[in-house]
Amino acid sequence: xxxxxxxxxxxxxxxxxxxxxxxxxxxxxxxxxxxxxxxxxxxxxxxxxxxxxxxxxxxxxxxxxxxxxxxxxxxxxxxxxxxxxxxxxxxxxxxxxxxxxxxxxxxxxxxxxxxxxxxxxxxxxxxxxxxxxxxxxxxxxxxxxxxxxxxxxxxxxxxxxxxxxxxxxxxxxxxxxxxxxxxxxxxxxxxxxxxxxxxxxxxxxxxxxxxxxx
Ligand code: E4P
Numbered sequence: 001x002x003x004x005x006x007x008x009x010x011x012x013x014x015x016x017x018x019x020x021x022x023x024x025x026x027x028x029x030x031x032x033x034x035x036x037x038x039x040x041x042x043x044x045x046x047x048x049x050x051x052x053x054x055x056x057x058x059x060x061x062x063x064x065x066x067x068x069x070x071x072x073x074x075x076x077x078x079x080x081x082x083x084x085x086x087x088x089x090x091x092x093x094x095x096x097x098x099x100x101x102x103x104x105x106x107x108x109x110x111x112x113x114x115x116x117x118x119x120x121x122x123x124x125x126x127x128x129x130x131x132x133x134x135x136x137x138x139x140x141x142x143x144x145x146x147x148x149x150x151x152x153x154x155x156x157x158x159x160x161x162x163x164x165x166x167x168x169x170x171x172x173x174x175x176x177x178x179x180x181x182x183x184x185x186x187x188x189x190x191x192x193x194x195x196x197x198x199x200x201x202x203x204x205x206x207x208x209x210x211x212x213x214x
Pocket of ligand 1: 006026028107
């Protein structure tokens with residue numbers, strides 16, 4: 001299972017990269033808007049910091065505009081993946097970009113058919129937003145389960161990125177369902193490795209070590 005960091009913050013990316021288990025980064029216009037660096041400079045720096053794929057979102061709304069914008073984004077660095085929201089214009093763009101070898105992460109997926117359509121168009125990744133579904137009283141992880149099953153049924157190579165993650169339980173469930181990737185905000189990422197019993201156990205061991213005749 002691959003772990004991506006869901007942020008555009010260079011400090012968070014460098015920190016998570018130093019842990020040795022960071023496989024990629026996803027950004028979106030909201031995350032980018034929180035940073036001060038000029039957009040292209042920021043994306044290039046992120047791409048240099050992360051060895052794996054970095055998703056950068058297209059903001060055009062018509063296929064004829066999404067395609068040239070995606071080509072420009074892909075030129076920023078070899079590891080750029082272009083994020084395209086799912087709709088009919090997005091589908092048309094994904095088809096063309098896939099044929100050109102530009103990897104697409106289809107974003108804002110809220111039902112399994114959107115994911116299947118994106119995969120059929122040639123998307124490299126689909127991003128179901130689990131937290132936003134939970135927020136409105138739906139079961140976000142059920143969507144992930146459905147997409148994983150559908151892709152397995154038909155042998156699609158499109159990878160499932162579990163997105164809009166709010167807490168470690170989302171990541172555990174994603175792993176149990178066989179999702180390829182979880183993209184995780186920094187706060188939840190830190191929690192993946194923490195447990196109060198680990199801290200209490202360490203504290204006791206260190207105290208007892210003081211009593212050892214050395
Ligand atoms: C996915 O790639 C998005 O950047 C992200 O997961 C959205 O999450 P949010 O619902 O916390 O904004």
